[in-house]
Amino acid sequence: MRLSEMPIGSEAVIVKVLGHGAFRKRVMEMGFVRGRTVKVLQQAPLNDPVKYSIMGYEVSLRRSEASMIEVDPVSLPGQTPREREEQHEAVEHAKKETVINVALIGNPNCGKTSLFNIASGAKEHVGNYSGVTVDAKTGHFDYKGYRFNIVDLPGTYSLTSYSPEELYVRNYLRDYSPDVIINVVDASNLERNLYLATELIDMDRSMVIALNMYDEVRESGAILDYKMLGEMIGVPMVPIVAKTGEGVDKLFDAVIKVYEGKHEAVRHIHVNLGADIEKMLRQLIDAIKAAPDIGMHFSPRYIAIKLLEGDQEANRIIGKTPEGEKILELRDQLLKQFNIDHTDADIQELIAAEKYGFIAGALAETYKAGEKDTLTRTHVIDDLVTNKLFGFPIFFLIMFFIFWATFAIGQYPMDWIEDLVAWLSQVVNNLMPDGILKDMIADGIIGGVGGVIVFLPNILILYFCISFMEDSGYMARAAFIMDKVMHRIGLHGKSFIPLVMGFGCNVPAIMASRSIESRSSRIITILINPFMSCSARLPIYVLLIGTFFPKCPALVFMGLYILGIIVAMVTAKMLRKFYFKADETPFVMELPPYRIPTFKASMRHTWAKGEQYLKKMGGIILVASIVVWALNYFPIRDGKDQAEIYAEVAREGEEISPNDSYLEMAGKAINPVLSPLGFHWRASVAALAGVPAKEIVVSTLGVLYAGDEAETNERLGERLEKPNPITHKPDFTHASALSFMIFILLYCPCIATITAIVKETHSWRYGAFSIVYNTLVAWVLAFVAYRIALLF
Numbered sequence: 001m002r003l004s005e006m007p008i009g010s011e012a013v014i015v016k017v018l019g020h021g022a023f024r025k026r027v028m029e030m031g032f033v034r035g036r037t038v039k040v041l042q043q044a045p046l047n048d049p050v051k052y053s054i055m056g057y058e059v060s061l062r063r064s065e066a067s068m069i070e071v072d073p074v075s076l077p078g079q080t081p082r083e084r085e086e087q088h089e090a091v092e093h094a095k096k097e098t099v100i101n102v103a104l105i106g107n108p109n110c111g112k113t114s115l116f117n118i119a120s121g122a123k124e125h126v127g128n129y130s131g132v133t134v135d136a137k138t139g140h141f142d143y144k145g146y147r148f149n150i151v152d153l154p155g156t157y158s159l160t161s162y163s164p165e166e167l168y169v170r171n172y173l174r175d176y177s178p179d180v181i182i183n184v185v186d187a188s189n190l191e192r193n194l195y196l197a198t199e200l201i202d203m204d205r206s207m208v209i210a211l212n213m214y215d216e217v218r219e220s221g222a223i224l225d226y227k228m229l230g231e232m233i234g235v236p237m238v239p240i241v242a243k244t245g246e247g248v249d250k251l252f253d254a255v256i257k258v259y260e261g262k263h264e265a266v267r268h269i270h271v272n273l274g275a276d277i278e279k280m281l282r283q284l285i286d287a288i289k290a291a292p293d294i295g296m297h298f299s300p301r302y303i304a305i306k307l308l309e310g311d312q313e314a315n316r317i318i319g320k321t322p323e324g325e326k327i328l329e330l331r332d333q334l335l336k337q338f339n340i341d342h343t344d345a346d347i348q349e350l351i352a353a354e355k356y357g358f359i360a361g362a363l364a365e366t367y368k369a370g371e372k373d374t375l376t377r378t379h380v381i382d383d384l385v386t387n388k389l390f391g392f393p394i395f396f397l398i399m400f401f402i403f404w405a406t407f408a409i410g411q412y413p414m415d416w417i418e419d420l421v422a423w424l425s426q427v428v429n430n431l432m433p434d435g436i437l438k439d440m441i442a443d444g445i446i447g448g449v450g451g452v453i454v455f456l457p458n459i460l461i462l463y464f465c466i467s468f469m470e471d472s473g474y475m476a477r478a479a480f481i482m483d484k485v486m487h488r489i490g491l492h493g494k495s496f497i498p499l500v501m502g503f504g505c506n507v508p509a510i511m512a513s514r515s516i517e518s519r520s521s522r523i524i525t526i527l528i529n530p531f532m533s534c535s536a537r538l539p540i541y542v543l544l545i546g547t548f549f550p551k552c553p554a555l556v557f558m559g560l561y562i563l564g565i566i567v568a569m570v571t572a573k574m575l576r577k578f579y580f581k582a583d584e585t586p587f588v589m590e591l592p593p594y595r596i597p598t599f600k601a602s603m604r605h606t607w608a609k610g611e612q613y614l615k616k617m618g619g620i621i622l623v624a625s626i627v628v629w630a631l632n633y634f635p636i637r638d639g640k641d642q643a644e645i646y647a648e649v650a651r652e653g654e655e656i657s658p659n660d661s662y663l664e665m666a667g668k669a670i671n672p673v674l675s676p677l678g679f680h681w682r683a684s685v686a687a688l689a690g691v692p693a694k695e696i697v698v699s700t701l702g703v704l705y706a707g708d709e710a711e712t713n714e715r716l717g718e719r720l721e722k723p724n725p726i727t728h729k730p731d732f733t734h735a736s737a738l739s740f741m742i743f744i745l746l747y748c749p750c751i752a753t754i755t756a757i758v759k760e761t762h763s764w765r766y767g768a769f770s771i772v773y774n775t776l777v778a779w780v781l782a783f784v785a786y787r788i789a790l791l792f
């Protein structure tokens with residue numbers, strides 16, 4: 001709650017003073033310090049200012065100032081003594097714990113998320129390219145008696161409001177006022193990274209600079225006097241290696257010291273912008289200071305600089321305040337004069353040049369570049385992988401290797417897990433008494449969940465490979481060489497990364513599309529993402545390819561993925577042609593230096609995915625398996641369940657009676673729609689069941705083809721090949737397996753993906769489009785594939 005919201009006569013304890021350095025200092029000097037009790041005495045007739053009593057003094061604050069003080073109410077008028085007592089206790093308890101709110105700010109790809117993960121034990125996504133983190137992630141940990149709330153923010157090069165990320169970070173600083181900012185910089189690239197630091201200095205916030213990637217600095221043989229540099233710019237600096245955790249303790253020691261106001265290096269400096277600009281700034285700052293409602297969230301100097309730069313958001317916000325018009329007028333006047341004096345220079349450029357000059361000056365005294373050029377390695381590799389001739393072949397080789405590894409290496413652990421599942425099934429069959437419970441466990445749970453869990457190794461391998469590509473920096477190169485191709489379909493290279501991420505899971509991939517600036521490109525990238533075959537669809541391919549195409553698995557496998565890509569491309573091209581207007585945002589993706597990912601970090605990502613997969617097994621897939629099993633088991637007729645009826649019918653070779661299970665009835669009802677694709681009713685049911693989550697397709701097949709007790713040793717694939725006891729033909733053939741895989745590859749995205757599409761595009765229409773369009777495309781292509789395959 002804010003102090004301004006407290007009614008007269010109430011009491012509250014101060015939690016936090018928001019706003020920039022100088023403002024906070026002034027308010028705190030008046031006695032508004034964390035932990036103190038303040039009482040609301042009276043309000044002036046026009047509601048402003050309000051009189052407060054604090055430490056026995058009476059002070060008055062403007063309402064706007066009081067709104068910057070966060071409080072915990074101790075007593076409100078009209079409370080019972082009991083309520084008052086309880087509130088009091090809660091406040092006392094909260095006071096004992098000291099919370100430090102920390103925000104990580106820095107350029108893209110400087111290691112913020114790595115630091116966040118190592119500090120808070122989280123497993124957020126890390127990748128060696130920009131735009132990985134798209135919104136704020138919060139974590140907590142305790143250190144030296146303090147509770148740290150730490151926030152990982154998207155990467156930004158500056159704090160103008162040019163891109164959504166920059167605006168996001170700026171709004172975050174305004175609305176949440178972290179106690180201490182950790183400005184993470186890539187120490188191997190100080191010159192550019194410190195630009196953001198100069199803006200934070202303008203903002204006048206408490207901060208510490210984390211010199212990340214210090215291992216690379218050391219390796220290059222460079223020498224940096226970071227103590228001196230820190231003193232020069234008035235911000236403490238701590239070298240760290242976020243990847244391994246080295247120096248992170250010292251970093252948080254510095255944070256604590258800064259928070260307590262005890263760090264000797266802290267000093268508020270002004271980055272001098274040259275006599276002409278400084279003169280304009282002074283006038284603007286005076287005007288801003290005279291306007292009570294403006295200079296609270298951000299320092300007057302920062303606002304003044306942003307106004308001179310013509311920052312849209314600053315214009316808008318200042319324009320809304322009562323004195324805003326006057327200030328904007330003054331700014332326009334100053335700029336007019338400035339432009340007359342400097343006909344050949346643009347003020348934004350000048351400000352940037354001055355700031356870079358400041359950084360260069362500071363570095364000249366403290367930094368000596370190393371002998372070894374760490375970038376040689378990067379250049380050599382880049383010459384090869386982004387080469388006109390070799391770039392594409394290398395890319396396809398890598399992709400092929402990934403698919404091969406997923407399939408072939410995954411086969412071994414998959415066999416072990418399959419044996420384990422078979423063994424478990426046997427144990428249940430031998431030990432449990434016959435009955436519904438046994439049937440449910442053996443056929444429903446082991447058949448369903450067991451049927452899916454065997455694919456865990458394949459999925460882990462795929463994720464490991466994707467994570468390796470992202471972390472090493474190759475992904476950024478792939479996007480780079482793909483730029484031309486992407487332009488052909490009206491997108492640009494930047495869209496390529498979310499597409500490859502879609503091979504893992506479409507949901508985070510769709511969220512990663514946020515870093516694409518152009519709206520139409522972003523929406524197209526989102527809409528074609530479901531055609532990137534996600535890892536949940538992988539088990540279906542492994543199962544059916546392993547059974548029906550054992551001669552050339554990796555080729556069929558890759559063929560399916562390529563089909564998905566082609567459909568995505570055609571869709572993108574059509575959307576661009578018929579729905580969105582052409583748009584050519586220049587390609588501004590950086591090529592970060594290659595970094596060898598640590599095995600630990602790659603394993604951590606991979607395992608995080610594995611954990612997610614296992615959780616899904618225990619949740620939605622378990623439930624779905626039981627539901628499918630039950631629908632297939634009931635109704636019971638003459639004391640026989642459906643499986644027994646089936647077995648009997650098969651034995652006696654009768655035509656099947658109207659004794660269909662519920663599932664069979666449903667399957668047969670929808671089958672007319674899908675039978676042209678060669679689907680048996682069980683295949684239709686499996687496809688339908690996969691709409692909530694694609695893993696359910698395989699778990700459903702697992703339940704439907706659970707087999708009887710004598711066959712528990714058989715693999716699911718073998719059961720699919722066996723002739724159906726009633727039709728005397730196998731339910732799946734080469735042709736129908738192929739059309740089934742194509743249908744599953746392309747049809748309606750899963751519910752989580754649809755939700756992500758609706759959320760990210762802010763429109764349910766795009767979600768509806770995905771459902772209808774993708775299903776139609778899937779039907780048509782599966783139909784064509786089936787008919788063609790029948791010819792062979």
Ligand code: GDP
Pocket residue numbers: 106107108109110111112113114115125126127128129130131132133155212213214215216240241242243244470471472595597598601
């Ligand atoms: P973010 O974009 O700022 O969140 O950066 P990430 O945490 O995603 O990391 C970007 C890349 O830098 C990843 O490939 C990390 O493995 C790598 N990285 C992070 N910290 C270090 C470090 O201290 N040393 C080295 N050599 N690499 C690092």
Ligand code: MG
Pocket residue numbers: 112113114125126132133155
């Ligand atoms: Mg990040």
